[in-house]
Amino acid sequence: xxxxxxxxxxxxxxxxxxxxxxxIAVRRGQYxxxxxxxxxxxxxxxxxxxxxxxxxxxxxx
Amino acid sequence: MSSSNCYHCGxxxxxxxxxxxxxxxxxxxxxxxxxxxxxxxxxxxxxxxxSPGAIPGEIEGKYDxxxxxxxxxxxxxxxxxxxxxxxxxxxxxHCSSCIWxxxxxxxxxxxxxxxxxxxxxxxxxxxxKKGVCPLKDVVSLLSSIGYEPYISLENLEGGKSKIDxxxxxxxxxxxxxxxxxxxxxxxxxxxxxxFWLEQYKHLFRWIMFAYSLPVVLYAGRxxxxxxxxxxxxxxxxxxxxxxxxxxxxxxxxxxEIMFDLGSGFFDxxxxxxxxxxxxxxxxxxxxxxxxxxxxxxxxxxIAITKIENGAESPLQVYEIKEGDRLLIRNExxxxxxxxxxxxxxxxxxxxxxxxxxxxxxxxxxxxxxxGKQVSGLIEVEALRTVEQSYLTQLWSNDVFNKNKEALFTxxxxxxxxxxxxxxxxxxxxASLFWxxxxxxxxxxxxxxxxxxxxxxxxxxxxxxxxGNLLRIFGKLKFYLKNASVIEQLSTIDTIIFDKTGTITxxxxxxxxxxxxxxxxEEEVLLRSTLRGSNHPLSRSLYELLKDNDILxxxxxxxxxxxxxxxxxxxxxxxxxxxxxxGVDEKDEHLRxxxxxxxxxxxxxxxxxxxxxxxxxxxxxxxxxKSYRLAVISxxxxxxxxxxxxxxxxxTKMIFNQKPEDxxxxxxxxxxxxxKILMIGDGLNDAGALAQxxxxxxxxxxxxxxxxxxxxILDASQFDKIEVFLKASxxxxxxxxxxxxxxxxxxxxxxYFAVTGQLEPVxxxxxxxxxxxxxxxxxxxxTNIVGKRLKKNPLT
Numbered sequence: 030x031x032x033x034x035x036x037x038x039x040x041x042x043x044x045x046x047x048x049x050x051x052x053i054a055v056r057r058g059q060y061x062x063x064x065x066x067x068x069x070x071x072x073x074x075x076x077x078x079x080x081x082x083x084x085x086x087x088x089x090x
Numbered sequence: 091m092s093s094s095n096c097y098h099c100g101x102x103x104x105x106x107x108x109x110x111x112x113x114x115x116x117x118x119x120x121x122x123x124x125x126x127x128x129x130x131x132x133x134x135x136x137x138x139x140x141s142p143g144a145i146p147g148e149i150e151g152k153y154d155x156x157x158x159x160x161x162x163x164x165x166x167x168x169x170x171x172x173x174x175x176x177x178x179x180x181x182x183x184h185c186s187s188c189i190w191x192x193x194x195x196x197x198x199x200x201x202x203x204x205x206x207x208x209x210x211x212x213x214x215x216x217x218x219k220k221g222v223c224p225l226k227d228v229v230s231l232l233s234s235i236g237y238e239p240y241i242s243l244e245n246l247e248g249g250k251s252k253i254d255x256x257x258x259x260x261x262x263x264x265x266x267x268x269x270x271x272x273x274x275x276x277x278x279x280x281x282x283x284x285f286w287l288e289q290y291k292h293l294f295r296w297i298m299f300a301y302s303l304p305v306v307l308y309a310g311r312x313x314x315x316x317x318x319x320x321x322x323x324x325x326x327x328x329x330x331x332x333x334x335x336x337x338x339x340x341x342x343x344x345x346e347i348m349f350d351l352g353s354g355f356f357d358x359x360x361x362x363x364x365x366x367x368x369x370x371x372x373x374x375x376x377x378x379x380x381x382x383x384x385x386x387x388x389x390x391x392i393a394i395t396k397i398e399n400g401a402e403s404p405l406q407v408y409e410i411k412e413g414d415r416l417l418i419r420n421e422x423x424x425x426x427x428x429x430x431x432x433x434x435x436x437x438x439x440x441x442x443x444x445x446x447x448x449x450x451x452x453x454x455x456x457x458x459x460x461g462k463q464v465s466g467l468i469e470v471e472a473l474r475t476v477e478q479s480y481l482t483q484l485w486s487n488d489v490f491n492k493n494k495e496a497l498f499t500x501x502x503x504x505x506x507x508x509x510x511x512x513x514x515x516x517x518x519x520a521s522l523f524w525x526x527x528x529x530x531x532x533x534x535x536x537x538x539x540x541x542x543x544x545x546x547x548x549x550x551x552x553x554x555x556x557g558n559l560l561r562i563f564g565k566l567k568f569y570l571k572n573a574s575v576i577e578q579l580s581t582i583d584t585i586i587f588d589k590t591g592t593i594t595x596x597x598x599x600x601x602x603x604x605x606x607x608x609x610x611e612e613e614v615l616l617r618s619t620l621r622g623s624n625h626p627l628s629r630s631l632y633e634l635l636k637d638n639d640i641l642x643x644x645x646x647x648x649x650x651x652x653x654x655x656x657x658x659x660x661x662x663x664x665x666x667x668x669x670x671x672g673v674d675e676k677d678e679h680l681r682x683x684x685x686x687x688x689x690x691x692x693x694x695x696x697x698x699x700x701x702x703x704x705x706x707x708x709x710x711x712x713x714x715k716s717y718r719l720a721v722i723s724x725x726x727x728x729x730x731x732x733x734x735x736x737x738x739x740x741t742k743m744i745f746n747q748k749p750e751d752x753x754x755x756x757x758x759x760x761x762x763x764x765k766i767l768m769i770g771d772g773l774n775d776a777g778a779l780a781q782x783x784x785x786x787x788x789x790x791x792x793x794x795x796x797x798x799x800x801x802i803l804d805a806s807q808f809d810k811i812e813v814f815l816k817a818s819x820x821x822x823x824x825x826x827x828x829x830x831x832x833x834x835x836x837x838x839x840x841y842f843a844v845t846g847q848l849e850p851v852x853x854x855x856x857x858x859x860x861x862x863x864x865x866x867x868x869x870x871x872t873n874i875v876g877k878r879l880k881k882n883p884l885t
Contacts (some may be wrong), residue, residue, distance in 0.1 A: 065209040
């Protein structure tokens with residue numbers, strides 16, 4: 030049953046890893062703006078589509 | 091899309107639209123922006139959102155000061171020899187197209203490495219190569235596509251504002267500990283005498299202890315400091331019982347696990363702090379893009395053009411000295427008091443007084459700081475420095491340094507005074523009782539009372555009610571600075587309105603024509619003539635007149651300060667002041683009038699009236715039932731008669747008030763015990779807004795111009811003021827009810843505590859249960875209030 034020490038250690042390490050990830054995320058400013066990224070995310074496609082459309086059009090010309 | 095609306099900005103194309111690429115544009119500016127985007131494969135801008143653009147403004151020479159390195163350095167967030175980073179506030183950011191185009195700026199200018207928009211703050215953070223594209227070019231580029239940044243004197247002073255992320259860290263720490271402690275304490279809830287559990291429970295307890303340390307020492311620190319400060323100031327604020335609760339929870343739990351008396355209350359402790367911080371977080375969220383602390387600095391430009399020996403050079407506004415000769419361009423703000431030397435000045439003092447009709451000045455006249463030049467170039471000689479100017483002196487008044495929130499005892503703290511005393515009394519009486527009957531239980535009962543009475547639910551009632559109502563108000567375009575404003579609103583008994591710009595609409599004015607009726611031909615002539623003039627009165631008259639054909643004029647001459655003379659074939663028209671048109675009639679100086687004569691025969695005059703906001707009369711009548719009302723104005727008495735007709739008889743009206751007079755007036759009534767709500771709009775109301783218990787700024791464009799205040803109200807919602815006041819009163823009712831419910835929980839808890847039966851599992855159930863049910867209740871109740879607000883028949 031002393032395996033519980035290993036399990037506890039693992040659980041604490043996992044918890045601390047997530048906590049550290051949280052602190053890093055806050056420090057990098059991920060929580061400063063909670064709106065723009067939700068819109069920006071959708072643009073990645075928009076840009077690619079835009080480029081390909083444009084090139085298609087120029088090809089036609 | 092209808093063809094009469096501009097493809098770029100969506101404004102209706104009043105004059106004949108410019109056709110380009112089979113699309114209609116309202117002006118050359120909009121077409122140019124479209125061309126820029128089309129050339130650079132960025133026309134996707136128009137697919138994301140219909141007509142998202144803005145008409146680019148004139149910037150010729152406006153940003154010359156950005157060539158000066160010492161100014162640029164102060165604006166930068168980061169800068170080295172090659173790369174600079176700057177954050178600019180762009181008021182026009184309003185939709186996803188804006189985000190898209192601003193984040194693709196590097197396609198327009200390769201000198202820009204990266205640009206990132208913060209939509210909430212309406213700001214864009216730009217990283218650019220200094221050598222390829224200096225800041226001035228960056229700003230010009232933004233302006234040329236209709237996203238002119240707003241750079242003011244405030245940017246120069248404020249420097250880099252540091253974002254306070256404390257609350258997020260604390261919430262994270264508390265949540266992290268809460269979750270883990272919950273797992274570890276779970277096995278012991280059921281008190282099964284199981285072999286393995288018995289063996290390992292000590293280890294579990296000490297790990298819980300370790301988790302709770304950062305919660306007490308870091309996450310809950312504010313409660314201790316606040317309680318200590320309150321205690322020092324002789325106040326028993328709500329943080330006193332909370333701090334006491336946290337401390338007792340921690341100490342008792344630690345002793346329990348040390349001497350193996352029980353499992354401790356670490357689960358309740360971490361949960362308590364987590365919920366409390368959640369409430370704080372909820373209440374703190376406000377509007378990033380609005381500033382409630384504005385003073386004249388956010389209106390004033392950073393630099394101005396100075397003329398020395400015929401040469402123009404940019405000069406920082408703070409460095410203006412007496413006697414400097416300054417060049418003010420069209421649409422520029424006059425930063426210091428001065429004397430007009432050269433040029434035709436039409437000064438728009440709307441930032442200062444709220445009055446939008448510009449005032450004509452002749453050379454030699456005195457100009458006051460804060461006015462905006464609206465017709466061409468002028469030269470001004472400075473009489474004073476910025477800080478000594480008439481308007482800016484107002485800010486040396488102490489009223490701008492006082493913290494309204496700190497002076498206000500809120501409802502929670504009012505209650506907590508009695509609450510804390512009652513809890514301590516119960517704790518002592520119960521301990522005394524057990525001291526007589528069973529001395530071994532004294533410590534147990536005493537701490538249990540303090541633990542269970544910890545007013546978590548009470549402390550959460552107000553933040554969640556206010557926080558939710560704050561968001562509901564925000565959706566209805568009424569933006570509050572912080573949650574305590576709601577409570578202050580509910581105590582108001584006197585409302586003072588500013589006149590110009592507050593109860594009158596800035597953008598609208600009404601005219602009335604008196605005299606002989608103009609015939610069809612004369613009307614065409616009048617409108618055609620007005621079209622050629624840039625005088626603000628001509629422009630607003632032009633907008634107000636019925637649509638008529640525009641005919642080319644055969645003769646046109648404008649005499650600045652007097653009027654216009656024009657001719658079409660054989661018909662002649664004169665528009666202007668009484669003397670210019672040739673009538674003896676004395677100008678009624680209180681009103682703005684434009685006289686007309688055709689073929690040297692006097693026809694009549696247009697009189698401009700203030701246009702009052704819609705629903706004004708009804709609003710005042712409704713308000714007069716429960717509040718004392720007053721209208722205070724910097725203007726003359728010209729509108730008194732009109733106002734008397736509109737407003738209830740009990741309304742006081744005071745005219746000819748200077749900014750300091752308004753402040754004094756508010757202060758005088760406060761000294762008589764009144765709670766004042768001041769509603770104003772201009773910088774001249776700033777003093778009164780700061781002095782009043784609640785100051786609301788009414789603004790037609792909430793993004794840019796509003797003086798320091800407690801709340802900003804979009805002008806379109808003006809007639810709903812009464813509804814907002816009622817809603818804030820309902821909020822207080824909701825809070826009182828939730829206090830009542832938390833007392834019920836406390837009584838149940840106290841029963842267990844006083845009888846000495848408080849088990850960790852009971853505390854662990856009771857505390858989150860009370861908190862969550864209070865949060866649910868307040869959220870539900872405020873949403874009902876919000877629904878009623880939206881459904882209001884007034885709208």
